[in-house]
Amino acid sequence: MTPIAITMLVIALLTIWGGLALSLVNLSRHPEDEGQLPEDIAPEL
Amino acid sequence: MTTPSSVQGGNPVQERRETFSSRKLFILSAIGSAVGLGNIWRFPYIAYDNGGGAFLIPYLAALLSAGIPLLFLDYAIGHKFRGSAPLAYRRLHRGAEVLGWWQVLVCFIIAIYYAVIIAWAAMYTWFSVTKAWGDDAAGFLMGEFLQVADVPGVKLEYVPGIFWPLLVVWLVIIVIMVAGVRRGISRANGIFLPLLVVMFVLLVVQSLFLPGAIDGLNAFFTPNWEALGDPGVWAAAYGHIFFSLSVAFGIMVTYSSYLKRKTDLTGSGMVVAFANSGFEILAGIGVFAALGFMAQAAGSAIDEVATAGVGLAFIAFPTIVSEAPFGALMGVLFFGSLVFAGMTSLISILEVIVAAVQDKTGWGRVASAVSVCVPVALISIVLFPTVTGLYLLDTFDAFVNSFGILAGALVAVVLISWVFRKLPLLSKHLNRTSTVKMRRTWMVLVGVVAPLALAYMLYNEFVTKITEPYEGYPVEFLAIYGWGMAGALVVVAVILTLVPWSRKSKVDDPEYAAIAADEDEEKVS
Numbered sequence: 243m244t245p246i247a248i249t250m251l252v253i254a255l256l257t258i259w260g261g262l263a264l265s266l267v268n269l270s271r272h273p274e275d276e277g278q279l280p281e282d283i284a285p286e287l
Numbered sequence: 288m289t290t291p292s293s294v295q296g297g298n299p300v301q302e303r304r305e306t307f308s309s310r311k312l313f314i315l316s317a318i319g320s321a322v323g324l325g326n327i328w329r330f331p332y333i334a335y336d337n338g339g340g341a342f343l344i345p346y347l348a349a350l351l352s353a354g355i356p357l358l359f360l361d362y363a364i365g366h367k368f369r370g371s372a373p374l375a376y377r378r379l380h381r382g383a384e385v386l387g388w389w390q391v392l393v394c395f396i397i398a399i400y401y402a403v404i405i406a407w408a409a410m411y412t413w414f415s416v417t418k419a420w421g422d423d424a425a426g427f428l429m430g431e432f433l434q435v436a437d438v439p440g441v442k443l444e445y446v447p448g449i450f451w452p453l454l455v456v457w458l459v460i461i462v463i464m465v466a467g468v469r470r471g472i473s474r475a476n477g478i479f480l481p482l483l484v485v486m487f488v489l490l491v492v493q494s495l496f497l498p499g500a501i502d503g504l505n506a507f508f509t510p511n512w513e514a515l516g517d518p519g520v521w522a523a524a525y526g527h528i529f530f531s532l533s534v535a536f537g538i539m540v541t542y543s544s545y546l547k548r549k550t551d552l553t554g555s556g557m558v559v560a561f562a563n564s565g566f567e568i569l570a571g572i573g574v575f576a577a578l579g580f581m582a583q584a585a586g587s588a589i590d591e592v593a594t595a596g597v598g599l600a601f602i603a604f605p606t607i608v609s610e611a612p613f614g615a616l617m618g619v620l621f622f623g624s625l626v627f628a629g630m631t632s633l634i635s636i637l638e639v640i641v642a643a644v645q646d647k648t649g650w651g652r653v654a655s656a657v658s659v660c661v662p663v664a665l666i667s668i669v670l671f672p673t674v675t676g677l678y679l680l681d682t683f684d685a686f687v688n689s690f691g692i693l694a695g696a697l698v699a700v701v702l703i704s705w706v707f708r709k710l711p712l713l714s715k716h717l718n719r720t721s722t723v724k725m726r727r728t729w730m731v732l733v734g735v736v737a738p739l740a741l742a743y744m745l746y747n748e749f750v751t752k753i754t755e756p757y758e759g760y761p762v763e764f765l766a767i768y769g770w771g772m773a774g775a776l777v778v779v780a781v782i783l784t785l786v787p788w789s790r791k792s793k794v795d796d797p798e799y800a801a802i803a804a805d806e807d808e809e810k811v812s
Contacts, residue, residue, distance in 0.1 A: 243504055243505055243508075244505055244509060246340070246509060246510065247340065247504060247505045247507075247508035247509045248508075249340075250339075250340030250341075250343065250508040250509070251508045254340070254343050254508070257343070258347075258561060258564045258565050259561075259568070261557075262561035262564075262565045265558045265560075266558055268554055268722055268723070269310075269554045269555065269722075271722075272551050272722050274309065274310050274547075274550070274551075
């Protein structure tokens with residue numbers, strides 16, 4: 243691959259997958275309210 | 288599953304509103320809805336055709352300035368007013384119910400043709416094993432498989448090779464929809480979405496090992512910076528993000544109405560939005576690696592083989608499957624991915640209609656799901672597995688996207704922002720339980736940036752479609768199934784709004800009244 247194509251590939255992955263990683267970290271820092279947890283989760287999940 | 292609750296006063300006994308059993312299942316279902324056929328067959332070509340690597344800039348700008356803000360608008364409406372699109376909009380403002388019905392009808396049109404593409408993809412999963420198309424994928428698609436008539440129109444001349452798989456698709460979908468939010472939608476997404484991701488990652492890995500893959504990636508990622516000066520490229524980015532995230536046609540309003548009261552709306556939404564984009568980037572890599580191989584095998588340039596939509600999925604990919612090592616596996620992975628991506632999106636589209644009927648009539652889940660899905664399936668089965676099905680599908684798709692989704696979204700954001708002036712209320716609701724706060728910037732993005740972008744896109748669509756007949760189809764055909772269909776959606780939406788809410792309906796739901804009173808108290812204290 244050409245250097246410029248590789249650079250754009252890396253930037254795209256960093257911004258978008260990085261954004262996904264950050265939003266997942268943010269969400270995991272704020273777990274669901276314990277009082278709101280379900281009583282019956284579908285068995286296979 | 289719903290549990291009956293005893294209700295005070297003279298109201299008839301009502302079932303409690305179903306909820307997703309966990310935030311994770313809501314996020315999975317919302318991603319399943321957002322990741323659809325467009326991510327796989329539309330995004331790669333749009334990005335390539337609008338600046339390659341440079342497209343990332345307008346794409347990210349559109350995602351952050353319009354896509355995510357509109358997604359949160361839907362979440363806020365659905366979650367605050369806890370209803371299907373018509374009910375949630377009605378609770379937002381009495382005059383807004385019609386917006387909800389318009390969105391429901393858009394979903395009806397999309398559902399009847401979307402299922403057909405899933406049926407084609409299911410058949411092509413099998414054809415990948417037999418390489419049924421031989422050396423001529425285009426000829427096979429239009430001739431032997433679809434048996435497309437020479438002239439656009441509506442003929443009830445059936446093609447059994449599409450009729451039967453379409454029937455099976457509908458049967459599976461009906462079972463899922465009847466089972467409800469927890470037993471049907473959550474479970475289907477919990478199974479289909481991970482399957483889709485695994486299959487698609489395998490497909491991408493396989494594509495990357497094909498000879499010529501690097502040329503494809505070079506073509507996809509090499510930036511054409513001049514494209515950034517072209518307003519058309521920015522419009523393409525906003526248009527793509529808008530359709531990709533499934534915003535403004537009721538889906539996210541409906542799904543978020545099934546969330547529990549204390550849920551991190553914006554935090555969850557960020558995951559959904561970035562997961563959707565992450566999948567698109569992956570699709571771009573996989574599709575262009577495969578197209579690079581196809582170009583090398585044919586001794587042509589990438590721009591000669593690059594395409595989108597039906598042409599990419601049902602002509603280019605079969606050609607690649609025939610020529611690539613382990614092509615059958617590649618075909619099963621690709622078409623299987625289309626089936627699963629399509630199923631999870633179709634489920635969400637139908638849920639908009641089922642929820643609306645359930646709220647307006649007060650019927651139970653099974654009665655509502657059956658009375659919606661069976662007629663929708665029948666209309667789909669009558670109109671599309673025919674020799675003219677492709678023309679109708681193409682026309683419905685083009686016109687419902689422009690004059691159903693886009694026009695509906697523009698009217699909705701303008702009314703909500705400037706006429707009903709509900710953005711401060713919705714912003715407060717988003718910030719009540721969410722980690723990523725949405726304040727003045729969000730209101731400016733929803734109230735100013737989004738309407739401007741939507742108006743520009745709608746104007747372009749209008750000019751393009753009015754200047755010359757779409758795809759050169761006969762004017763009378765377009766007048767009925769294009770313009771006529773889009774206009775009829777508004778008329779029928781008004782009629783459905785005028786139908787009185789049943790006494791058993793959810794319009795005066797005590798469960799909602801209690802929640803609303805609770806929230807008011809919170810505000811006072």
